Amino acid sequence: MTVTLSSTPVIETERLILRAPQAVDWEPWAAFAVDERSRFVGGPLDREKAWRAFGHVIGMWVLRGFGTFVFAPKAGGSALGMCGPWYPEGWPEREIGWTLWSPEAEGKGYAFEAARASIDHAFGPLGWDTAVSYIDPANSRSIALAQRLGAQRDDSAAHPGTDPCLVFRHPAPTTRYVL
Template identity: 90%
Template sequence: MTVILSPTPVIETERLILRAPQAGDWPAWAEFAMDGRSRFVGGPLDREKAWRAFGHVIGMWVLRGFGTFVFAPKAGGPALGMCGPWYPEGWPEREIGWTLWSPEAEGKGYAFEAARAALTHAFGPLGWDTAVSYIDPANARSIALAERLGARRDDSAAHPGTDPCLVFRHPAPTGEYVA
């Protein structure tokens, strides 16, 4: 049996398809979540906690009506990571977050392409007027991506209590940085 969250948007970019998570994404997510590469998003996790974290990702779609997209190459192949709207209970602001699951996907612009599409979705169909990204100060690649997307560090913004944490505010479609 295949269970699909419905209705959830599917976004296509030049090279990627962004879609809601599916059961078949679990093995790739688990491998990432249990690896040291997940250290900037609360990992590494044991398999049981990785399962719960993946359920959290799926649950966001049900509880909020939006969630983080899994992205994969249009040409086919395994999922490369997750990116998109994130707003769990207790978060001070709505976030655009991203992870690349495979080291082979790094340095190819996939996260940038997915994040740009996710921001367009958040500011468009979701009607957001502001978005931030919460980033560990040691995550230089993620900071560089936020800056490439046009985000600016906002030291006056609240963060979700995960220390250490920097807040990067994304420009609205008008070009303004709305807090």
């Protein structure tokens, strides 16, 4: 028997499908989580801790009614990463977060495309009136993506206690994207 999250939204962009996590996503996530590339999201982790972290991602959908989407190419193939609404217990604000699991996916605009769709979903169907992204100051690619999405540093905002941390606030939907 295969158990899946039901009644979760599926978002399609020009090149991507954003959907709730599935069992098939475990191995690509685990490969990312144990690698040095995961250092900006609490990694690297051993597989046991990666399993728990993946469960946390799935649990967000059950506990909050929303969660981070896994995104994959419409043309088929393995998941490329995760992106979307994130608000675990203890977080001071609702976040839009992103990770690219595969180094081959970098520099192709996938994270931007997924993040733009996730922001529209958060401010649209979810009814959010604000959202932030918490970013390690050493993560220059993530900072550049936040800025490209129109987010601005908010040095007065609280962050989840992970130091160092910069907070980027996303504007409400308008023309905010730099193409």
